[in-house]
Each structure stands twice: as structure tokens, then as C-alpha cells.
Amino acid sequence: MAQQHLFDLEPEPWQQDDQAETLVATVVLRDGPSQQLDYSVPDELRDQIAAGCRVKVPLGRGNRSVVGYCVRLENRMAGRPLKPIGEVIDRRSLLSTAMLRLTEWIADYYVCGWAQVLEAVIPAGVRGQAGTRLTTLLSVAADAERRMAELKLPEKQTKVMKVLARAKRPITPTQLAQAAGCGQGPITTLRRKGLIRSQTGRVQTNQAAAQPAVRESHLKLNADQQKAIDAILGTLNRGEHRTLLVHGVTGSGKTEVYIQAIQEVIHFGRQAIVLVPEISLTPQTVERFRSRFGQVAVLHSHLTDAERHWHWQQIAEGKVSVVVGARSAIFAPTPHLGLIVLDEEHESTFKQETAPRYHARDVALQRAQAERIPLVLGSATPSLESWHRAAQKEFTLISMPRRVLDRPLPAVGTIDLRTEIRRTTRGAISRKLHMAMQAALNEEGQVILLLNRRGFSTQIQCPACGFVLKCPECDIALTHHRTQEIALCHYCDYEVPAPSVCPDCDYAGIRYTGLGTQRLEAEVRARFPDVPCLRMDTDTMQGRGAHERALARFRSGEIKILLGTQMIAKGLDFPDVTLVGVINADTALHLPDFRAAERTFHLVTQVAGRTGRGAKGGRVLVQTYSPEHPAIVAAVRHDYAAFAAGELPLREMLRYPPFASMVRMVVRGPVEEVTQAFAQQLVERLQAMLAEKNVDARVLGPAPAPFARLRGRYRFQIHVHGPTSEPLREAVRELVTMKCPDEVQWIADVDPLDML
Ligand code: ADP
Ligand code: ZN
Numbered sequence: 001m002a003q004q005h006l007f008d009l010e011p012e013p014w015q016q017d018d019q020a021e022t023l024v025a026t027v028v029l030r031d032g033p034s035q036q037l038d039y040s041v042p043d044e045l046r047d048q049i050a051a052g053c054r055v056k057v058p059l060g061r062g063n064r065s066v067v068g069y070c071v072r073l074e075n076r077m078a079g080r081p082l083k084p085i086g087e088v089i090d091r092r093s094l095l096s097t098a099m100l101r102l103t104e105w106i107a108d109y110y111v112c113g114w115a116q117v118l119e120a121v122i123p124a125g126v127r128g129q130a131g132t133r134l135t136t137l138l139s140v141a142a143d144a145e146r147r148m149a150e151l152k153l154p155e156k157q158t159k160v161m162k163v164l165a166r167a168k169r170p171i172t173p174t175q176l177a178q179a180a181g182c183g184q185g186p187i188t189t190l191r192r193k194g195l196i197r198s199q200t201g202r203v204q205t206n207q208a209a210a211q212p213a214v215r216e217s218h219l220k221l222n223a224d225q226q227k228a229i230d231a232i233l234g235t236l237n238r239g240e241h242r243t244l245l246v247h248g249v250t251g252s253g254k255t256e257v258y259i260q261a262i263q264e265v266i267h268f269g270r271q272a273i274v275l276v277p278e279i280s281l282t283p284q285t286v287e288r289f290r291s292r293f294g295q296v297a298v299l300h301s302h303l304t305d306a307e308r309h310w311h312w313q314q315i316a317e318g319k320v321s322v323v324v325g326a327r328s329a330i331f332a333p334t335p336h337l338g339l340i341v342l343d344e345e346h347e348s349t350f351k352q353e354t355a356p357r358y359h360a361r362d363v364a365l366q367r368a369q370a371e372r373i374p375l376v377l378g379s380a381t382p383s384l385e386s387w388h389r390a391a392q393k394e395f396t397l398i399s400m401p402r403r404v405l406d407r408p409l410p411a412v413g414t415i416d417l418r419t420e421i422r423r424t425t426r427g428a429i430s431r432k433l434h435m436a437m438q439a440a441l442n443e444e445g446q447v448i449l450l451l452n453r454r455g456f457s458t459q460i461q462c463p464a465c466g467f468v469l470k471c472p473e474c475d476i477a478l479t480h481h482r483t484q485e486i487a488l489c490h491y492c493d494y495e496v497p498a499p500s501v502c503p504d505c506d507y508a509g510i511r512y513t514g515l516g517t518q519r520l521e522a523e524v525r526a527r528f529p530d531v532p533c534l535r536m537d538t539d540t541m542q543g544r545g546a547h548e549r550a551l552a553r554f555r556s557g558e559i560k561i562l563l564g565t566q567m568i569a570k571g572l573d574f575p576d577v578t579l580v581g582v583i584n585a586d587t588a589l590h591l592p593d594f595r596a597a598e599r600t601f602h603l604v605t606q607v608a609g610r611t612g613r614g615a616k617g618g619r620v621l622v623q624t625y626s627p628e629h630p631a632i633v634a635a636v637r638h639d640y641a642a643f644a645a646g647e648l649p650l651r652e653m654l655r656y657p658p659f660a661s662m663v664r665m666v667v668r669g670p671v672e673e674v675t676q677a678f679a680q681q682l683v684e685r686l687q688a689m690l691a692e693k694n695v696d697a698r699v700l701g702p703a704p705a706p707f708a709r710l711r712g713r714y715r716f717q718i719h720v721h722g723p724t725s726e727p728l729r730e731a732v733r734e735l736v737t738m739k740c741p742d743e744v745q746w747i748a749d750v751d752p753l754d755m756l
Pocket of ligand 1: 219220221222225248249250251252253254255256257404405573
């Protein structure tokens with residue numbers, strides 16, 4: 001959130017009778033003061049304006065015209081003269097009243113401007129009406145009937161008028177000519193006579209409708225699934241809001257439960273929204289929904305503006321029963337929502353990392369409460385936030401502890417890298433893992449290898465002088481990418497040719513160390529030269545559809561070894577995968593983030609869940625330097641409850657979420673001292689405000705952020721902890737008025753997930 005300066009808040013007095021009731025439009029501005037401003041609605045705009053429309057309004061002494069959103073309309077005494085609205089931009093409201101309220105909540109909760117939230121919620125394609133074109137639209141003129149009797153029209157023209165009268169909405173001249181079976185002649189004449197009114201309007205350019213797929217019938221649910229569905233349907237039928245946390249191990253049949261619950265919702269003519277992490281929006285997931293329901297709208301990040309606009313309209317018109325999408329699909333304008341499902345609810349991609357920094361789970365909860373419908377959260381490894389709320393009985397916990405068809409969970413073993421690697425090999429793959437791979441491949445199984453670091457070498461260091469090659473803008477070690485022979489910054493994409501001598505002391509033996517997926521791929525190919533192997537990470541999965549194509553090759557059995565970053569750890573359901581190897585479980589374990597252990601537990605458990613899904617069974621080998629770490633021990637035993645029981649007391653002791661609320665602020669600027677000094681001012685103001693209001697809160701910092709410099713900007717962080725978030729947010733909101741030095745910016749992140 002770039003902080004706005006406060007300027008000319010009050011609309012100028014305007015010549016007007018301030019005693020009478022007037023129609024007052026409350027407007028939030030896109031660029032400008034973040035307050036809500038009142039304007040009067042001139043008579044000629046009364047029929048055009050609605051809450052949820054964009055408007056142009058005069059601002060400041062110069063009355064420059066600025067764009068804003070009308071968020072409220074009411075007839076009342078203005079109390080003081082108001083400036084009038086200049087222009088109404090949209091012909092129809094872009095959002096329902098309920099959705100407007102939801103956006104207001106987001107602006108309030110996440111401490112950002114309401115207009116900024118509206119801009120993020122309403123897709124650009126909808127605002128710009130992408131995929132539509134302006135054209136002439138014809139309708140019957142107001143007094144046409146009376147005048148037709150006087151004029152005694154020729155037969156063709158009479159027919160045209162009849163056809164036009166039957167049309168439900170204005171149509172184009174071409175459509176009219178076609179329907180009336182004539183040329184443009186009679187139409188032009190009728191327009192000249194004033195019997196046909198013409199106006200300019202928008203029509204949708206053609207969009208291919210989604211193919212309703214073949215319908216598959218339901219599976220017969222097992223006892224755990226039946227219990228889960230009964231609980232969901234119970235709340236549905238009571239017409240109340242309830243959040244149900246479905247804790248089901250990988251492969252326990254959660255998706256089948258969602259599908260059958262959705263079926264019930266559709267039955268009553270209502271819609272369902274299914275939120276999944278972007279990465280799970282694979283054909284596999286989508287196909288499962290398409291094969292059961294006819295009209296499914298799939299909202300993913302690769303849609304064009306026109307496609308997004310088209311989906312938005314289809315959804316708003318109630319033509320779509322099920323919306324499947326990533327985070328922002330929570331804003332789908334379903335007219336009659338019946339159920340929200342959020343799968344893999346622990347995934348951090350549900351949180352938006354740019355303003356508005358909302359978490360789709362919390363927005364979903366808010367929406368479900370307002371619409372009085374159930375919210376279903378599903379995961380094999382719930383976030384500790386949700387788990388804690390279930391323990392407090394705020395959420396209803398539903399357990400599905402077994403895999404379907406009595407398939408066992410895979411056996412997980414650890415390989416202690418401290419002894420194993422040194423003793424047996426110089427590469428990344430220990431002897432035990434190599435042998436397990438060989439055995440799996442011999443038995444026609446497939447192998448998944450997880451390494452959560454891309455590139456070839458993750459560090460380039462001179463052994464003579466100790467120099468480490470870093471990004472000049474970000475202060476982060478550059479990663480060697482061998483395909484292009486470059487050293488690359490994973491933050492800002494800065495790159496230099498990979499050096500062969502130390503840039504600092506010219507020593508010729510500069511060393512490339514640290515393991516990335518490229519190096520792992522090279523090792524796998526060297527160890528198993530005849531086995532087809534594929535690497536999946538953001539470097540290889542660039543183009544549209546690359547992800548889908550790669551998975552299709554793995555599914556078909558053409559590829560035997562799939563290796564990659566966390567993008568291969570989640571959601572995949574391939575029955576022939578009999579071995580999963582985790583190359584280094586510790587990559588995230590020691591990050592300066594209070595969720596490091598939780599993240600590690602999630603990742604190892606999730607990737608372990610990719611095997612043993614078919615009749616052949618499966619096993620998992622986890623290479624780690626910390627086999628005794630509680631997160632690893634719990635993951636090895638598939639024991640979520642034990643992990644939570646060990647971790648939660650630590651969180652409570654240190655006053656971290658879910659036992660406290662937190663706001664993280666990051667102050668950035670090009671000059672270190674100036675940035676730090678301003679961060680210090682923020683801290684002092686915060687402390688003063690919180691003390692004044694007797695809020696039990698702690699303010700930590702300013703301290704250099706773990707990534708202390710990114711893209712040439714110094715970064716300082718401030719952490720504010722307190723028992724509840726409201727007073728913290730209130731205090732932070734008041735900081736907006738502080739004068740910020742040029743080029744220094746700060747953001748506030750409520751309930752932060754990114755701690756770097
Ligand atoms: P989860 O979402 O919990 O990982 P899924 O719903 O993907 O589990 O189910 C795993 C596999 O088991 C899928 O291939 C699914 O088709 C199958 N499955 C789910 N429920 C049943 C059932 N009741 N009977 C037979 N197979 C089932
Ligand atoms: Zn950089």
C-alpha cells in the first residue's frame with residue numbers, strides 16, 4: 001500500500017439548496033484520498049446511477065475529474081452543499097450489494113482503500129467490457145404504435161415493426177433484417193420516420209460455450225465419507241452458516257465428498273464455488289468436476305480479459321452451477337450461492353501477496369456467514385489456524401483418517417544425510433535412495449523426486465577469498481542456471497554470465513556448490529541413462545499448457561522419473577507411483593519464519609501422499625540432516641495430531657498465531673538510514689497509540705527484514721502482536737496520515753504468511 005497523502009478531502013461548497021432531501025451518492029476514489037466522499041446526483045443521472053457503478057466526479061479546488069466507485073446511494077438531507085456527480089461510466093452495477101459489503105469488509109480488515117479492493121475484485125475485462133463491441137442497437141420508439149396507425153405502413157415495414165416489438169431487448173440492424181427476412185432498406189426508412197429508436201450499446205462478441213462433458217455417476221461412499229457428507233448436508237438443510245474442517249489423509253476421498261455435496265446444492269438451483277490452489281487447476285481436477293456437472297466455469301490465471309468477462313457474465317446470469325478457481329474465484333458473482341469449498345486450505349497461495357493482501361479462506365468465511373451457507377475447508381494437513389479453531393469448536397471437525405478402498409498409507413523412512421551421503425556418494429542421491437529407485441523402476445513403477453530449489457548450483461563462492469556472487473540489487477546469492485550458463489537472481493531476475501574466475505580476486509577455481517533441480521536432473525540422467533526423466537519447476541514450465549503436457553506424459557507412463565520443486569508435491573493422483581524421494585527435507589526448516597516447521601511438515605506429508613494410491617502400494621524415503629526434528633518425525637508417521645500437539649504450545653508461548661493476531665509492516669527505500677529512521681518513527685507512533693488505548697500489544701522492530709535488500713531497496717520490518725487484531729489494525733490505519741519521506745514506501749500485512 002503506497003500511502004496516500006491527504007489532500008483536499010472536502011468537496012467544495014456548491015450552489016444548492018441544503019435543506020431539501022437529495023439523492024446522495026457515496027463515492028470512493030481510485031486514485032486520491034482514501035476516504036468516502038459524498039456527492040449529489042443530478043436529476044438527469046438518477047436513472048443511470050446504481051451502487052456498484054463507476055462514476056466521474058469533480059475533486060479539489062480545481063474540480064479535476066477523477067474516477068471513483070459509487071458504493072452507496074440514499075435519499076437524505078445532505079446537511080451541506082454537495083458537488084454533483086459528473087458522469088456515470090457503467091450502464092449497470094458491477095457488483096451486487098452483498099459483494100459490495102464483502103469488499104468493504106476486506107478494505108477494513110486488511111487496512112487498504114475500498115476502491116483498491118474493488119479494482120482487485122472486479123476483473124479488468126469486466127470493467128473494460130473486454131470481448132464486447134459497441135454497435136447500433138434498435139428498439140421500438142415510444143409512441144410508435146399510435147403513429148403507425150396514422151401512417152399506414154407498407155407490408156414489409158409492418159413486418160419489421162412486429163418482429164422488433166417481439167424482441168425482448170434491443171437488437172442490431174443485421175439481426176433485425178435477418179429476423180424480418182428483409183434488407184436494410186425498410187429499417188432505414190423506419191428509423192427516418194422515427195418509429196425505430198436507435199442507440200449505441202454493447203454486445204458480446206462470440207465466445208465458444210464450454211462443452212458440457214459426459215456425466216459420470218457417483219461412487220458409492222464409504223462410512224467416513226458418508227459421515228462427512230451427512231454433516232455438510234445437515235448444515236445445508238438447516239440453512240445456516242457453519243464452517244466444516246474436513247481433515248482427511250491424502251487419498252481419503254475428500255474430493256468425492258465435495259462433489260456429492262455440490263450435487264445436492266445444485267439440486268436446489270443454487271451454485272457452488274470450489275477454490276483450489278492455482279497449481280491444482282490441472283486437467284485432472286477440472287475433469288473430475290466437468291465429468292459430474294454440466295456447466296462448470298474454470299477460472300485460472302491464464303484467462304484473457306475477454307474470457308474472464310464472459311465467465312463473469314455467465315456466472316452472474318446464473319448459467320453456471322459450479323465455479324472452480326484459484327483464490328480470486330471467491331469473488332465470482334453467483335446470484336444464489338449455496339456452498340463454498342476450499343480445498344488444500346493450508347496452502348499459502350490462498351493469500352494474496354500484493355494489496356489487497358486478503359486470504360481467500362477468511363474472505364470465504366465472511367461471504368459464507370453473510371449468505372448463511374456452509375463453508376467446507378479440506379486438507380490432509382490443515383493450517384494450525386483452522387485446526388485451532390476446530391479445537392475451540394468454532395469450526396466443526398470432520399475426520400477421514402483412512403484412505404479409500406482400505407489402501408494403506410505409504411511407509412515412510414528417513415535417510416540421515418549426516419552419515420549416509422558422506423559415506424556412500426558425492427551426489428544428491430544416497431545409496432539407499434538409488435537402490436529404492438532401481439527397485440521401483442524394475443517393477444514397472446514410477447518415481448517422484450522432490451527438491452525445493454531450482455537452478456543448478458545455489459551458491460557460487462570463491463574458496464580463495466570467500467567472495468560470494470550476489471545480486472547487486474537484492475543482496476541474495478545468485479543461482480547458477482546451466483542451460484543458459486548464467487548466474488540468476490531468483491528475486492529480480494538480474495543475470496550475469498556465469499564466471500569461471502572470481503570477479504573479486506581473479507582466482508581461477510571459483511566453486512559452484514549447493515544443489516538445485518538442474519543438478520539433480522543431471523545426476524538422475526547419469527545414474528539412470530536409459531530411463532525417461534522429466535524436470536518440473538518454474539524454469540521448465542513456462543508456456544501455457546506446459547504443466548498439463550508434462551503431467552500427461554507422466555500419466556501415460558512415457559516418463560518414469562518425475563523430479564521437481566513443490567509444484568510436483570501436491571494434488572497429483574497417479575496410481576503407478578510406487579516411490580517418492582525427498583532429496584532434502586530441510587530446505588525450508590531453518591528459514592527465519594515461525595511457520596518453518598509447519599511448512600516442512602506440510603510439504604513432506606503432501607509429497608508422501610503422492611504414492612501408494614494404486615494397487616501396487618508405495619513407499620517414501622526422506623533424506624534429511626534433521627531426522628529427529630518433530631516436524632519430520634510427525635510427517636514420517638503421518639501423524640498430524642502429534643505435530644499440532646507439539647507445535648501449538650510453542651506458538652502459544654511465543655504469542656504467535658493462532659494464539660495472537662499479527663500485523664507485519666515492511667518499510668522500503670533506496671537510502672538505508674532514511675528508511676530505517678522512518679520505520680523507527682512508525683514504531684514510536686504505534687507504541688504511543690497502543691499505550692494510549694491500553695491495548696495489550698507488542699511492537700517488535702524495526703529490524704532489517706530477512707531479505708534486507710531487494711531490487712535496490714532496503715527493507716525494514718515491524719511486527720505488531722496482540723490478542724485480537726482489531727485494535728492493531730485500527731492503530732495501523734491511523735499511521736496512514738504520517739508524512740512519509742520521498743521514495744520511502746511501507747505496507748501493512750494483516751495476518752501475514754510471508755515473513756521474509
Ligand atoms: P483426496 O481428495 O482425499 O486426496 P480423492 O477424492 O482424490 O481423495 O480420492 C482418491 C481416489 O479414490 C480417487 O481416484 C477417487 O476416484 C477414488 N475414490 C474416492 N471415493 C471413492 C469411493 N467411495 N469408492 C471408490 N473409489 C473412491
Ligand atoms: Zn535481485
